[in-house]
Amino acid sequence: MASSAPDSESQTAPAITPQTHLHFVTGRLAEVALRTQVEQASRRDGFSYSVQVMPITVAALITPKWLLRHLEVPAGVSHVVLPGYCQSSIEDPSGSGSDVVSWRTRIAQAANLSSDKILCGPNDCRDIGAWLSGRTSKPDLTKHSIEIIAEINHAPRMSIEDVVALAERLRNDGADRIDLGCDPARRCEAIGDYTAALVQFGHRVSIDTFDSWEVEKAVDAGASLVLSVNESNRNLAADWGCEVVAIPDVPDDLKSLDETVALLERNQVPMRLDPILEPIGFGFGASLLRYTEVRRRYPEHAMMMGIGNLTELTDVDSAGVNMVLLALCEEFSIHSVLTTQVINWASSSVKECEVARRLVHHSLAEGVPPKRLSEELVMLRDPKLRPFAAEAIEALAAGVRDNNYRIIAQDGVIHLISAGVHLQGNDPFAILDELLRLPQSDNVDASHAFYLGYEMAKATTAMQLGKQYDQDQALKWGHLTQSEDLHRLARKSRHGNEGKARKQKK
Known part of the structure; x- marks a missing residue:
């Protein structure tokens, strides 16, 4: 009765035909559970089978050498299915000199089968039914369309070395750009040094400040995005020579956003638009409607959503919130999100966004709900329980x-x-x-x-x-x-x- 392990531990199940006869090998403790699973799968898929219960209590302790001494394969068997824990050991070499072959080959010879007919199933026998049906195969989740901007809050309060180390961790979790969050109460005289250090280590950098002096120093040092621009500083944007994020003067004032967009367009300043996501209790629903309205007004412009106002200001684990927000972004063609992970319940937000953006991209591209695609965001409870009878x-x-x-x-x-x-x-x-x-x-x-x-x-x-x-x-x-x-x-x-x-x- 071996414990469960990732599906990657098992091989692909064989194609089932009416002539298929699977010979399962297990230990004494897993016999009842294995027979139950295989019998159900046999009735469903129409194959014949046999089960050999080895004289060992725990199947996970089976070694290839020991297996060869006890394996008895009936006539007519098309495949031998070993416990998943055997996967790595049967690939090990056996013998010496010119007689060196893998244990898999020796097992196949003993069973009078070809090596590709010796399979390792899942580690847990309760997964046999799903394995045989192919439901353990993984979808292609390599593609995404949303950029993750990870903000380092109050970066100037940290040393440059600490900022660089934190940025590296954020990049490893999936961040595409590091946002230097400045301190509104105090100008950072060394903001250029912070930016240059990040650029030196290969980071794409944005600067989050309304202080035009800090913006100029950061852009000179390699920052390529400015957060944010409104009536207070939009006249300077053309001088910076980089992309900016346009926001309304106050969240519910889309007219002010229109004016900023018009000025930036006249000056040919590249931009992305963020109508500002409001926290729950302060117009959250209305702010979502503003995103749809801005997308309607400006279908040609890139957009960004700052999602920290929801994840950081809501007493709830952040994974589900991030998933829903990135689904909205995917549907609204909002191709960048700004997130942070200060509060403890949101301390893995960047990684959650990295997983979520792949799930939502696959969901929309394939026209399927984001279910049974990945378990990485199922953190509190498990997707399914597998009780023993x-x-x-x-x-x-x-x-x-x-x-x-x-x-x-x-x-x-x-x-x-x-x-x-x-x-x-x-x-x-x-x-x-x-x-x-x-x-x-x-x-x-x-x-x-x-x-x-x-x-x-x-x-x-x-x-x-x-x-x-x-x-x-x-x-x-x-x-x-x-x-x-x-x-x-x-x-x-x-x-x-x-x-x-x-x-x-x-």
Whole structure:
């Protein structure tokens, strides 16, 4: 019963025909769940199959050499499907000298098949049905049409070195341009130095100030966009020789924006228009209508939307907000957004915009909703839960013969399973207390207790948030997910090797 892993760990499923016979290889603990998934897929897709349950508890511990000693492939098999965790190891070389071949080739020879008929499925057997149907294939999300401008607020309050380091992180997250946000209360005498340092490291730079002196110094040092221009400074724009962002004098005054646009056009100043997105409570809905009106009036001009007024000024995680705003931009042909990530709930806004712009571009280009395209912005809850059937849990509890502990969390209940042990409850402290009163608990040392506490804490968090819990796997937090080591499997493998070494010594 291996844990789930990204789809990239598995190979493409075979094309199914009435002659297809798939031979699945698994361990004892995954047998019930695998058979359930394969039987459903067989009825749906019309293929025959066989399942070989290896004499090993956890399929993820299967090695190619061990597999060759136990593999039994019936006649008429068209493909052998191994657990996903075998993917990397079967490509390793086997043998020496002129006899060096991959383990995949040796397995294929033993099965009397060609190497391309030896496949590795998904790591988690509960994904077999989706894998066989091809639903795990990924869409092309490489294209986008929206520029991300990442603002560094109050940049002059930071050192040049810190600004450059922050700009590099923002670029790595997807920013196309770095916006130097100046301090309205104090002129930055070194703004040219800040700009030049960013340009030196390959950044495209915009300057965010109404101080014409700061603008001139920044533009001289390589800034190529000025935020922003209205009645107060539009007469100077022709002298700067760069693109500007035109805004109304006050957000709901489109007449003043028209006047600024007309002047800039007469002076042939390149521009993009931003009617100003207002926060909720200050005319948010009306400001969205202004974007549609400006797009109607000026179909030939580029537009920008500053989205920080919504993400920074709303008590809500920013990912969903960014997704919706970039969808509006894509539909309105607004091809640049200005964002910042100061408040903690919006601290990954640049990365969220990077993901969102690809999703919305694909959605509009292909005429499909942005669903089942990517899980990177599904951060709080998981897209789908994959519970085990009650029969599978009971079979697991009855089939375990070793003292390693398995943890399953679903339907508000944590199951702790080992040889002769099946504890259930929703309180990890109570479960551990009950475990320590059992005779079988003599193997729970401090390290083991820490591990169980850590995993049950993850399980509790998963159930509270509606997330999938898989033992020894990181909870999925979208693009913020950080992988974890397979602590339980590594521990078991290490102890097994130590046992073999002791036997050999004797």
